[in-house]
Amino acid sequence: MAVSLKDIARRAGVSQATVSNVVNGYRPVGEATRARVQQAIDELGYTPNLSARHLRRGRTGIIALAIPELNNPYFAELADAAIRAATRRGYTLLLDYTDGDRDKELLVADGFRAQIIDGLILSAVHLNRDDIASRTSETPMVLVGEAIYHAPYDHVVIDNLAASREAMRHLIALGRRRIAFIGAHIEANRAPSLLRLRGYTEALEAAGLPFDPDLTVTTSGFGRGDGAAGMRALLALPQPPDAVFAFNDLIALGAIRALHDHGLRVPGDVSVIGIDDVEEGRFSIPTLTTISPDKEMIGRLAVEKLVDRIEGRPAGPPAEFQPPFRLVVRESAPAAGPA
């Protein structure tokens, strides 16, 4: 059980108000009394109430992380890292779930629940720079992910162009020549998909491979079902692909299932690579080759930049922070053997 001010008061033989004055510094307390209260605090192992401390500074001690999908384990893993970082800085992190809905993203960015949160970390899908520029809320905000670039907020995001190029270089080194991309989005402001798609086309060009528009598959969502449907469309082509670069791991895992249903082997017939490094891909059959962003660092940096802004630490102008990523080679696209 948590130790209360009442417990301390009883142990120290003073009133609760006196304990509160010692703990919160509301009024001066005589030295002897203070010492007795402090001894009771030490003996009972009391940890000060962070809420009270925040309240004295006009804060609630609560920050929100708004994510577009609960069912995508990437966001659960990111949230996990952010929650741990927030706890270390003395904040409680709430999850806001925007359901990939543009109106909900606007609502969250514009200060929904502004009374109860000190700051917001926003992972948007639909909002663009213009939406964010017309934001009226003054609640500090940090952006994560790839939807919004060059807005006047701290922004934590991996280098998506470089990540895509590295995924593609791996497939090309395996000798793959008809490489498909699943997870393009037609909406013009879908920056992450655009950057990953640009990495795809640039890598093809760098390798002297032709760009075949039939091999770029647009999806409406980012889930396993989208990946499976995209793969089925590719398998209906006169010349199906020999490799798949998927926008994320869930799409890749759905594509692998569709290939299996079609009687094709991964990686024997088709190599598959994703982005995210979700735990599922370490246990799937085959295990999934992927680009692993440093999710721990993304969550931690987002929280630290936000808390610095909330607490008025010198933080300089808004900046972009790029946590590292690395290629994780597993069964779905193993390393090329010796030539």
Added chain:
Amino acid sequence: MAVSLKDIARRAGVSQATVSNVVNGYRPVGEATRARVQQAIDELGYTPNLSARHLRRGRTGIIALAIPELNNPYFAELADAAIRAATRRGYTLLLDYTDGDRDKELLVADGFRAQIIDGLILSAVHLNRDDIASRTSETPMVLVGEAIYHAPYDHVVIDNLAASREAMRHLIALGRRRIAFIGAHIEANRAPSLLRLRGYTEALEAAGLPFDPDLTVTTSGFGRGDGAAGMRALLALPQPPDAVFAFNDLIALGAIRALHDHGLRVPGDVSVIGIDDVEEGRFSIPTLTTISPDKEMIGRLAVEKLVDRIEGRPAGPPAEFQPPFRLVVRESAPAAGPA
């Protein structure tokens, strides 16, 4: 963009205070003015601010759902259902994440953030009835899941004993005779594991099959890694099992991967069944046979019972609610062929 009181005031040619009086009923407003404000509201498509409405009743309009794991998609799917149900009732649902930690569960149950939430839905792992009985917070609470039975709170949970028996009957009907259980917990108060284990042993007995303690594997967690490790332990037995009943889908998926690594076929050599029906099991290779609890109903009932208590609707004494479940037969343990 959301319509504000200011927008309405401008359109109606009245002050913001007047609009607020019409919308919130703070002070009487003349009929002609009221009509003009109402017309502006209708024309602009304004939806009243639920927060304000809750505040007038001494509420915040926020309820919390405390879950033990973010990385288990079961809880993400449950949260998704609860969030939708809360929105329908005019509440915002926050996720609290207890990390399967006993102290955090106590903290949450005992009224952590009591100032900002109207009620709590708690999915506990460690707490038992005694912990809950000594709760001091008066914030309304509803329990979901299997850790705590017979506490004085509404409780939403499937019939775990019946669910386990049904899973076992399916494996036994396939002709399996050495059926292992992965996911037992040694801690005495782990009710869900105990009930599922009891269903396992009762089904063996009903089928006249011997209970072999070597086939019951204790795990420390509920993840894919726990399932894989448990399966490896079983495969090291002189007489390995011919089927696995896993405590949940993630454990089942980890077990399938360990079987694959060992060169065994699922379901050819070993049949596998889980509980939860997470999306991953619809795309895994092989797809996963499972017990599917009605997650939508669990989330919805938990929210509705909680909101009834918060709003003081006649709700009767605390009761237990059992949403249905069903067996979903897929590749990892397909239906028995004709005899």
